Amino acid sequence: DQQVKQNSPSLSVQEGRISILNCDYTNSMFDYFLWYKKYPAEGPTFLISISSIKDKNEDGRFTVFLNKSAKHLSLHIVPSQPGDSAVYFCAASAKNFNKFYFGSGTKLNVKP
Amino acid sequence: DAGVIQSPRHEVTEMGQEVTLRCKPISGHDYLFWYRQTMMRGLELLIYFNNNVPIDDSGMPEDRFSAKMPNASFSTLKIQPSEPRDSAVYFCASSPSPGLGLTDTQYFGPGTRLTVL
Numbered sequence: 117d118q119q120v121k122q123n124s125p126s127l128s129v130q131e132g133r134i135s136i137l138n139c140d141y142t143n144s145m146f147d148y149f150l151w152y153k154k155y156p157a158e159g160p161t162f163l164i165s166i167s168s169i170k171d172k173n174e175d176g177r178f179t180v181f182l183n184k185s186a187k188h189l190s191l192h193i194v195p196s197q198p199g200d201s202a203v204y205f206c207a208a209s210a211k212n213f214n215k216f217y218f219g220s221g222t223k224l225n226v227k228p
Numbered sequence: 229d230a231g232v233i234q235s236p237r238h239e240v241t242e243m244g245q246e247v248t249l250r251c252k253p254i255s256g257h258d259y260l261f262w263y264r265q266t267m268m269r270g271l272e273l274l275i276y277f278n279n280n281v282p283i284d285d286s287g288m289p290e291d292r293f294s295a296k297m298p299n300a301s302f303s304t305l306k307i308q309p310s311e312p313r314d315s316a317v318y319f320c321a322s323s324p325s326p327g328l329g330l331t332d333t334q335y336f337g338p339g340t341r342l343t344v345l
Binding site for chain 1 (some may be wrong): 232261263265267268269270271272273282319321333334335336337338339
């Protein structure tokens with residue numbers, strides 16, 4: 117049973133617009149969340165994280181929002197660029213888990 | 229640092245054969261993780277080591293899978309015998325800690341694409 121779910125396998129957005137990638141989780145003990153970005157033929161690379169004491173974390177064009185009551189997080193990319201085209205994975209963990217649970221990924225395509 | 233190194237990058241084998249995937253973590257990282265990526269299940273954690281000791285192998289799908297870390301700079305994931313459903317991309321990742329802090333994270337290798345015919 118997947119504890120972290122990304123229900124949209126793909127998303128297509130026009131360059132310059134906002135990309136919103138969603139992630140849901142089931143385990144209320146999760147208190148730390150990350151987004152990874154993966155290009156073809158490469159391993160995932162860390163993008164941005166958020167802990168449960170916050171509901172928002174920004175890093176340049178990337179913002180992650182956390183809604184603990186809904187067990188939902190989202191990644192906003194504004195403005196989207198063609199170089200953002202990749203697969204995005206969300207992951208969740210808790211301090212005493214020592215491991216991450218990953219979603220199945222969302223493939224983002226930003227069209228020029 | 230060269231990052232996490234995995235070999236081979238691609239492996240094609242026939243059902244029943246033994247497959248060995250290799251990983252060299254980033255020097256100084258105490259944690260090593262093996263993941264499998266499939267279309268259906270995304271990234272699944274198979275096993276992870278801390279200071280060369282296996283800590284959690286609950287994700288290893290069957291007894292056909294085994295992993296070792298004989299020293300801090302080398303780990304192997306072995307499948308014997310391999311089956312077509314093992315076809316996937318296998319990633320190795322390392323981290324100075326579990327990656328639960330706000331500043332540290334897991335660093336992934338480029339992956340090994342395994343095809344079992």
